[in-house]
Amino acid sequence: MFSGIIADAGLIKSVQDRAGGLRLTVATEMLGMDDVKLGDSIAVNGVCLTVIAVDGNDFTVDVSRETLDCTTGLDRQGAHVNLEKAMRLSDRIGGHLVSGHVDGVGEVVAFNDIGESWRLVVKAPQALAKYIAVKGSITLNGVSLTVNHVVGDEFEVNLIPHTLEVTTLDELKKGARVNLEIDLIARYVERMMQAEKEQNT
Template sequence: MFTGLVEEKGRVVALSRGGLARLVVEAGRLAGGVEVGDSVAVNGVCLTVAERSGKELLFGVMPETLRRTALGDLSEGRAVNLERALEAGGRLGGHIVQGHVDGVGEVVSIRPEGEAEIWEFSAPGSVLRYVVEKGSICVDGISLTVVSVGGESFSVSILPQTKAATDLSEIGVGTKVNLEADVMGKYVERLLAPYLEKGFERSI
């Protein structure tokens, strides 16, 4: 489990495709606290460390992961958001993030608002159904608060500190991003499904 609070902005060293793609990331100081077999969220995708060499981490990436996420669009030198799995007893400063991407969105627009910026992201309907105003969503591994929700997109407010510490400082309109909806909404829908299917009305 993760929190969506980015610990380090890493860099892609290499991404080789094949039966099992190999993603090498320069992880900076975060690498010192990681062992082989540990889980690390890379742009919001939970991956397992296969090898560690100095500050570089190597991950094996399955074809299914490349199909379902934006990791396949990464290239050498691209910034990526890194977060280690939450330790028991650690602070949950963001929200509960599983590292299981629900869909891929795209940066639609960026506009200034005071010292902050309003970023709009397109999202598939399978993700938008769980997005609510003032709720949480994970974008490229960053826990963000939703400002507004439209028919095909949602917007968030980005503070200068968040932008500087994440890949948002280096991407722009047209960039694809990984999206993970708040897991609580998915569980609520699943639990209510039998009642809704029978036509029962529940007061929540």
């Protein structure tokens, strides 16, 4: 599990084809690799990946074809990516509970400076729109954010300067694709409602 609080904006140093998937080596300066072991999980742009090698401040992960097919931003050498290590049970949850399992890919509709913050509007896949609610949580490229406005399958969040400074979200522009993970609570509420409906029929 993760919290959506980004520890570092790393760099994909290399991308290698591997049996239909990819092997990535990612460089980080601020993540803190001293306690990272083989088999540990690191969220890369919101995608939970397993560490298979560590070399100083670099780590290597394999990405399956299935993961590549349902995410974005993991296949380009030189790309900046948001990084977060898996939480310990004793950690504070500064954002919200994030699984690192991307639900779909959204598209940036607008990204505007509105003075004290930036307004980001994203179009979500239609199947995910019902899970996105005003004042609810959502994860964009691994970053925990609060939804401010929803119209149809489009939603809006505000990004403060600090968020732009410590994540890769400042690189977004209209038409960019972003990894989305909806709030886990929304999934469980839907499942509970389905189960109740099934029992009553």
